[in-house]
Amino acid sequence: xxxxxxxxxxxxxxxxxxxxxxxxxxxxxxxxxxxxxxxxxxxxxxxxxxxxxxxxxxxxxxxxxxxxxxxxxxxxxxxxxxxxxxxxx
Amino acid sequence: xxxxxxxxxxxxxxxxxxxxxxxxxxxxxxxxxxxxxxxxxxxxxxxxxxxxxxxxxxxxxxxxxxxxxxxxxxxxxxxxxxxxxxxxx
Numbered sequence: 001x002x003x004x005x006x007x008x009x010x011x012x013x014x015x016x017x018x019x020x021x022x023x024x025x026x027x028x029x030x031x032x033x034x035x036x037x038x039x040x041x042x043x044x045x046x047x048x049x050x051x052x053x054x055x056x057x058x059x060x061x062x063x064x065x066x067x068x069x070x071x072x073x074x075x076x077x078x079x080x081x082x083x084x085x086x087x088x089x
Numbered sequence: 090x091x092x093x094x095x096x097x098x099x100x101x102x103x104x105x106x107x108x109x110x111x112x113x114x115x116x117x118x119x120x121x122x123x124x125x126x127x128x129x130x131x132x133x134x135x136x137x138x139x140x141x142x143x144x145x146x147x148x149x150x151x152x153x154x155x156x157x158x159x160x161x162x163x164x165x166x167x168x169x170x171x172x173x174x175x176x177x178x
Contacts, residue, residue, distance in 0.1 A: 004142050004152070048135045053093050063093070064157035071153055 006043035007074035011066065013041040015059045030058035095132035096163035100155065102130040104148045119147035 016026045016037075023041070027034040031054060039045035040055075047055070056066045105115045105126075112130070116123040120143060128134035129144075136144070145155040 005138060008138060046137045046139055048137050049094060049097060049141065050135055052138065062157075062160060064153045064160055067156050068151075068153035071151060 002043065003074050003077065004070065005046055007077065008047065008070045009041045009043040010073050011070045012037070012055060012059075015061065015066075015069070016041075019059070026055075026058060030054045091132065092163050092166065093159065094135055096166065097136065097156075097159045098130045098132040099162050100159045101126070101144060101148075104150065104155075104158070105130075108148070115144075115147055119143045 012026075016023070019025075021029075023037045024034050026032075027037045030037075032051065036045060040047060040051075052066065053063055056063045059066070061069075101115075105112070110118075112126045113123050115121075116126045119126075121140065125134060129136060129140075141155065142152055145152045148155070150158075
């Protein structure tokens with residue numbers, strides 16, 4: 001289950017950087033704390049639905065698209081994990 | 090922001106009932122408490138990303154589809170609210 005939290009963090013970092021924003025800028029636009037944004041991006045904090053909504057609004061994407069991006073990252077990591085296991089065996 | 094929490098609750102209820110499941114059945118499949126499912130459906134609890142994932146797994150839908158359904162309900166309610174305001178004015 002932590003895979004989804006970690007993939008969400010990567011999603012936030014990717015979308016934030018694609019806007020050219022610092023964590024400070026995203027934090028201000030999402031009405032969240034800068035250090036909390038850092039924790040989210042490192043997969044060290046589990047966001048609530050309200051936090052997800054704030055971040056999707058700030059990044060200008062829908063909630064479902066934000067989660068679809070997250071699911072694609074989680075899926076890619078899962079496949080890579082399987083491939084690495086296959087090589088190791 | 091509470092609109093999204095309330096719309097998520099309606100989504101859970103609709104998808105659960107479309108399966109013909111009681112709250113107890115969904116709670117067991119999602120590894121959550123029955124009374125917590127009730128709170129979520131009434132919009133009285135704010136789910137975390139992990140809870141969203143548990144519920145999407147239990148209902149057999151992707152996280153992004155679960156949230157897309159939620160956004161459609163929120164959008165419909167927003168439009169109805171605007172229409173009612175227009176009638177009242």
